[in-house]
Amino acid sequence: MNIVVLLKAVPVVGTEKLDSGLLTDRSVQLEANGNDEYLLEKALKLTEAHGGEVVTLTVGPAGATEPIRKALAMGTARAVHVADDGLRGSDMRATLEVIAAALKKMQPWDLVFAGADTSDGQGGVLGAALAVRLGLPYLSYASEIEPTDAGGVRIHRFNPTGYDILEAPTPAVVMGTQLLGAPRYPSLRGIMQARTKPVETWSLADLGLTPAIVGAGAATTKTLDASKPPERAGATFVREAPDEAVAKVVEFLAARRLI
């Protein structure tokens, strides 16, 4: 079972900012998108149990190298990094076209894993869009993923009261959640091995894509303005003994008409 994990490199959570053009500033330190690491861990477990290899695909700037190396240290076989100055400011449609083109070039694979959403964009739509674009089955909100005896894939799709069981033939696109399990830490041995594992860097030209369809110039959406929400005044501390403390909380809540 060969699995491609879509690994987005996002600004370290809490340090994000916009640049002067109101685009997400990606020149800051990047980390692997939190949700993508859950899928990465599941992919590694599946290939350890059933054979095959895990390859990550990242579309992003040069700074994405660090999270890509970390994934190699965790156990991926190799990585594909689509990097091109022309990609700056790409909207969702452009990202979709680039990832779809890269996945076609990377064939054959059995499964593509996507995260439930991203910490810098919160789209949560790319997996579904890709599946449709590639003409493949789409299974989403996975809390469990396993191969079927017939060579297909079975997932548990998380819902508020439990889960549905979904099955499809492969190749297929699976979008998954945190319930798949916490990612492992790279071992020292893994970190050593990662140094010699191959990272292929592709440009738009390598994918046969024209720069006209990507980047800020081709964006179908635009950010008009950004502002900081009003700052909190800072916490008032209540250090009294429980009965008195509770009376203060009640007074505070009542003054704000919350009770």
Add this chain to the structure above:
Amino acid sequence: MGGQIWAIGEISDGAPTKLTLELATLARTLAEESGGEAQTVLIGTGASGAAPAAAAYGPDVLAVEANADGRPVASVVAARVAALVAERKPDFLLIGASNDGKDICGMLLGLTDLPLLANGAGVAWGEGAPNVEMSTFGGKLVTHSTFAGTRGMVIVRPASVTAEPATAPGKVETVAVDVADELPAVKVTGSVEESGAAAPIEEARIIVGAGRGIGSPEGLKVIEDLAAAIGGAVGATRAVVDSGWVPYGQQIGQTGKIVKPSLYLACGISGAIQHKVGVQTANTIVAINRDADAPIAEFADLFVVGDLFEIVPKLAAAIRARKSGSA
């Protein structure tokens, strides 16, 4: 001229979901602001039965009966919305940020050439297109975005608008949609129920958050009791969800849900950045933590330094006493 604005609804237990009624209200408001027309689209089993309840919110309802036949609902809905979009050419679609809504929208991104603005927290009519407000980077920034052209899709978060019935209800039109190419087959082969449905935290005005400080599943009881006393929903940190004490659907944070309640009562929660990004836009935050140096002090309004097992039960009792008028 605002053209056609569609609210893409969802059906649950034969009725439109709360989010659907919010989208219908929003479509109506945008049409009023733009001088365009609003329409609610309901697709699925029981669509025509659910339609009048949606029509009460103003826009005419296009109801499409479609049996999922053991397929995931989103794939059935998306294929039909795409066919309707090709035929009737609406200008803007509003889609809810539920799991199915995001799946539908993602599929439509692949099936149509409509641009997308995800993560809308408020939508007004701008210059020839919706102006979409977003809470960006976990509430660090408020941004406004729009479309470069005159068509597009907006994903709208729950509770971004208040659903309000219209003075004049819309009409219901039931149509059949032929879909030449269904999306590739995925089969739903079973369904497992693990717990009762908890109050959805995205819609709650008050959330009582449980952190690792509750110590054990038994510790959750005092949190649930406070939530019951104050009329709120129970939320949790990843630490608590990872321990299996609270279902994942109630997790707040980076890889859980993003919420914006009027009041967040954080009990035994340190306030890690990955939790903060899910709740820092709450109007009021009260923390109960025995460590006065916990990072949550940086974004709380009131910080009670103490043992939650002493404070929380007393707080629940005091709120009950106040509500029953004996305080």
